[in-house]
Amino acid sequence: MTDAFVSRLARMAVTLAIVSVTGFLLLHLAPGDPLAQFALSPGMTATQLGAMRHQMGLDAALPLQYLRWLGALLTGDWGRSFRDHQPVLTIILGHLGATLELAGTAALLAIWTGAAAGLYGAFRQGSRADHLITVASIILLSIPTFWFGLVFISLFSVRLGWLPSGNIHTVGAPFSPADYLKHLILPATVLALASAATWSRYTRNAVADVLGQDFIRTARAKGLSPRKIRSRHVLRNALLPMITLAGLQFPTLLSGALVTETVFTWPGIGRLFLDSLEYRDYPVAMGILMFSAVLATAGSIVTDALYTVADPRLRQARP
Amino acid sequence: MTKSPTGHTAFPGAVPGAAPEAVPGPASAPLLSVRKLAVTFTQSSGPDIPAVEGASFDVRPGETIALVGESSSGKSVTAMALMGLLSSGSGSGAGPVITGQALFRTSDENTVDLLSLPEPALRAIRGRDISMVFQDPMTSLNPVLTIGEQISEVLMTHDGLSRRQTRAPVISLLTRVGLRNPEDLISRYPFQLSGGMRQRVMIAIALACRPHLLIADEPTTALDVTVQARILTLLRQLQAETGMAIIFITHNIGVVAQIADRVVVMYSGQIVESAPVRDALDTPLMPYSRVLFRTVPTYEAVLARRRHLPTIPGHVPDPRHRPQGCTFHPRCTHFVHGPCDTFRLSPEHATPDHEVRCARWREIARD
Numbered sequence: 001m002t003d004a005f006v007s008r009l010a011r012m013a014v015t016l017a018i019v020s021v022t023g024f025l026l027l028h029l030a031p032g033d034p035l036a037q038f039a040l041s042p043g044m045t046a047t048q049l050g051a052m053r054h055q056m057g058l059d060a061a062l063p064l065q066y067l068r069w070l071g072a073l074l075t076g077d078w079g080r081s082f083r084d085h086q087p088v089l090t091i092i093l094g095h096l097g098a099t100l101e102l103a104g105t106a107a108l109l110a111i112w113t114g115a116a117a118g119l120y121g122a123f124r125q126g127s128r129a130d131h132l133i134t135v136a137s138i139i140l141l142s143i144p145t146f147w148f149g150l151v152f153i154s155l156f157s158v159r160l161g162w163l164p165s166g167n168i169h170t171v172g173a174p175f176s177p178a179d180y181l182k183h184l185i186l187p188a189t190v191l192a193l194a195s196a197a198t199w200s201r202y203t204r205n206a207v208a209d210v211l212g213q214d215f216i217r218t219a220r221a222k223g224l225s226p227r228k229i230r231s232r233h234v235l236r237n238a239l240l241p242m243i244t245l246a247g248l249q250f251p252t253l254l255s256g257a258l259v260t261e262t263v264f265t266w267p268g269i270g271r272l273f274l275d276s277l278e279y280r281d282y283p284v285a286m287g288i289l290m291f292s293a294v295l296a297t298a299g300s301i302v303t304d305a306l307y308t309v310a311d312p313r314l315r316q317a318r319p
Numbered sequence: 320m321t322k323s324p325t326g327h328t329a330f331p332g333a334v335p336g337a338a339p340e341a342v343p344g345p346a347s348a349p350l351l352s353v354r355k356l357a358v359t360f361t362q363s364s365g366p367d368i369p370a371v372e373g374a375s376f377d378v379r380p381g382e383t384i385a386l387v388g389e390s391s392s393g394k395s396v397t398a399m400a401l402m403g404l405l406s407s408g409s410g411s412g413a414g415p416v417i418t419g420q421a422l423f424r425t426s427d428e429n430t431v432d433l434l435s436l437p438e439p440a441l442r443a444i445r446g447r448d449i450s451m452v453f454q455d456p457m458t459s460l461n462p463v464l465t466i467g468e469q470i471s472e473v474l475m476t477h478d479g480l481s482r483r484q485t486r487a488p489v490i491s492l493l494t495r496v497g498l499r500n501p502e503d504l505i506s507r508y509p510f511q512l513s514g515g516m517r518q519r520v521m522i523a524i525a526l527a528c529r530p531h532l533l534i535a536d537e538p539t540t541a542l543d544v545t546v547q548a549r550i551l552t553l554l555r556q557l558q559a560e561t562g563m564a565i566i567f568i569t570h571n572i573g574v575v576a577q578i579a580d581r582v583v584v585m586y587s588g589q590i591v592e593s594a595p596v597r598d599a600l601d602t603p604l605m606p607y608s609r610v611l612f613r614t615v616p617t618y619e620a621v622l623a624r625r626r627h628l629p630t631i632p633g634h635v636p637d638p639r640h641r642p643q644g645c646t647f648h649p650r651c652t653h654f655v656h657g658p659c660d661t662f663r664l665s666p667e668h669a670t671p672d673h674e675v676r677c678a679r680w681r682e683i684a685r686d
Contacts, residue, residue, distance in 0.1 A: 218451075218461075228476070
């Protein structure tokens, strides 16, 4: 167990190293200059720009810049934003709450509706409802998130006026839970749609797969009721692939939040990332990249651990 | 079997025990009496597939019936039909069309027709009065439940015991099927057990509620030869203890001689011969059974023929396009035009106890 854990940590380190190098390269190779905004201001001289460039360390060779950034990161210094000189970690943590609330709500919505639809379809294979769920899932999966975002805004905000079209709460109004929930509904639903479809497809296949197993026939031959068979024999086994999906969906929800947050001007990590790209705010962009990568790899470690709990075959055989 | 006085008519929809004359064999009334069982799988496109046609046989208390035949001869489908396991219990898919009658005497002395019983009533019989052991013990146990959980749930379902109350009976069941350290075993998972041990667990599950009938669908096929022999011995011994009847499905003729009282031979969805084990093995009348019982490789035979084992030419006909007349006629060495390829034959009684579905059994018997 400890050996496996250590090797997993090592793999995590390798993954993070690859992410950091690739991310750093891509950011710096992309056209644009963090100093472009300053260059436009009147009275800014080339000497001043050069001094700024030197102060920000942008005049060094790229490998050197990377090593400096990495060295600082390893000592716990995530750097400071080019834009407002706030510490990167502070900025990220400041935006993390909003993203977690959005992604968490969406995940709950997606798992409940998706798994419920998938279970229903698997237990009534070949029925009209099953076909309907399958077709609906495929449609949801084929249409990009931003399209749903725009359509929902135009329908529920613009035409019907039921829900606000963006932001996390009404600007200028004091915070109230009701107001916050109203703002949460649309982005959370949009973010949940594709994920719910994935859950539905996955659950249906996992459950259908278990239903075809020999031990289900054994359970029926024992005279167990269908309800007992479902709860004890089917779900327990279908849970295993669903844990995997949860691990896989976790980073997807964060990346999906990027689009959704942009469409709904939700002040979370996703929008922060887009903003940082736009301003070539390298420290913030790299910070978010690394932060997400850590979350994603940690997610897969948690998944593995959960898998071990759920599947006795993965536990060590007792002596 | 049905003791038809005329001796050659097909099962005349006979009520079990209708025979007036004294016949050899157990005198008790049948525990299970299957009449004209037919199972047809319907397809939305393509022809129907008749998996079993007009199968009739009796099982008496304490008797072991060996249901033998090649793959796809309808043995397992017959068993599954009796258990009501052919339609998926979850309402998806209608399942095959099943006709006929299977009168079974339950433990509370009611006679029910297994084929027409509604699912909830059938559920009360499954696992309690009729149990089943399957071919592959590797996949027939739930991988994520402990051995103890999988045995105790039968007792909880049928005997209304609580989880705690099942501990003692579960341990005694494990001991009875010859497993050591039962206290330790109950908290183990199937993957920690060998194939033979798992099959013993399956048998423990099947025996939990003292069934009157055990259906064993090729229970030793997936096991090593030495383990096979031990499982067979165990089944015999448990049968002697409990007096249960066994329907033993197998394509292994060697096993038949060891365990069966009666042999029922199936070919291409039909019962072609049915006789006490001695008669069946010594004087088989249906040409198919004659070849079948002779395809068992004995050491001498293998030596004599130098790896030339007897085989049956041709193959089992596609159930969608079965031949006219006797379905075995294209492969039969006794085939003659007319009697063999014109009409579907009905089983006839060669002796009161020996039935055969063959147009030429009288000539064959004289050979």
